Amino acid sequence: MSADTTTTESATDPTAYSASEAVRRILTSTGDTWAVVGLSSNRARAAYGVAAVLQRFGKRIVPVHPKAETVHGEQGYASLADVPFPVDVVDVFVNSDLAGAVADEAVAIGAKAVWFQLDVIDDEAFARTREAGLDMVMDRCPAIEIPRLG
Numbered sequence: 001m002s003a004d005t006t007t008t009e010s011a012t013d014p015t016a017y018s019a020s021e022a023v024r025r026i027l028t029s030t031g032d033t034w035a036v037v038g039l040s041s042n043r044a045r046a047a048y049g050v051a052a053v054l055q056r057f058g059k060r061i062v063p064v065h066p067k068a069e070t071v072h073g074e075q076g077y078a079s080l081a082d083v084p085f086p087v088d089v090v091d092v093f094v095n096s097d098l099a100g101a102v103a104d105e106a107v108a109i110g111a112k113a114v115w116f117q118l119d120v121i122d123d124e125a126f127a128r129t130r131e132a133g134l135d136m137v138m139d140r141c142p143a144i145e146i147p148r149l150g
Contacts, residue, residue, distance in 0.1 A: 022135050023145050026113045030135060031088025032059050034142075035080055035111070037102050038093030039063040041071050046117070047093040053143035054091075062087060080105045089113045091142065092120055100125035107132045117141055 034054055039047040039061070051061045051072055062083055063069060063076035070076055077083045080090065080102070090106035092099050092115065099116055103125040106114045114129050116122070116138035129136045 019137065022137050023140060024149065026089055026115060026135050026137065027142060027146050027149060030113045033062065033085070033087050034059045034089045034091050035062040035064050035077075035083060035087040035106075036091045036093065037064040037080065039071055039076070040065045040067055041069045045093070050091070050093075050117070050141060050143040053146065057146050080109050080111075083109070087111050089115055091115045091117065093117050094120070096120050096122050100128075103129045103136070107134060115140070115142060 036047055036051050036054070038045075039051050040063070042048060048071070051063070054061050055072055061072060061074050063071040063074055064078075064080055064083070065076055066078050068076040068078045068082075080087065087109060088111065090102065090111045090113070092102050094102060096119075099120050100122045103114050103122070107129060111134065113135040115136070118139055118141050121138050126136055126138055
């Protein structure tokens with residue numbers, strides 16, 4: 001039997017962070033409250049458009065940005081720790097150098113999954129997050145993946 005690296009779940013396998021099954025599970029059954037870290041009212045930023053797609057597909061978005069702005073009608077918070085209700089998924093729109101700390105915060109607040117956006121990669125953060133029991137994907141975009149679910 002050959003190994004299918006697209007569905008590998010091991011945190012030590014570098015292909016695990018793009019595992020199709022983890023993508024599907026996060027998008028369909030992990031929960032509908034998504035903290036979008038890096039989301040501001042700047043319409044030119046990718047986070048703004050992705051958050052709008054998540055809303056169209058029934059997700060509640062929670063803007064997390066130092067400015068704590070209201071975006072797409074949702075109250076913003078300066079940090080994940082400031083969000084006063086449970087968050088299911090933490091969607092990360094910060095550069096790779098800062099992303100690991102955000103993943104650690106996601107674990108600390110009890111999130112169920114972490115999603116690093118396109119070009120956001122931190123293998124050590126991936127391993128820590130998976131070891132803590134959370135689902136995680138990196139270098140993928142939910143706005144691209146969610147319509148593919150059909």
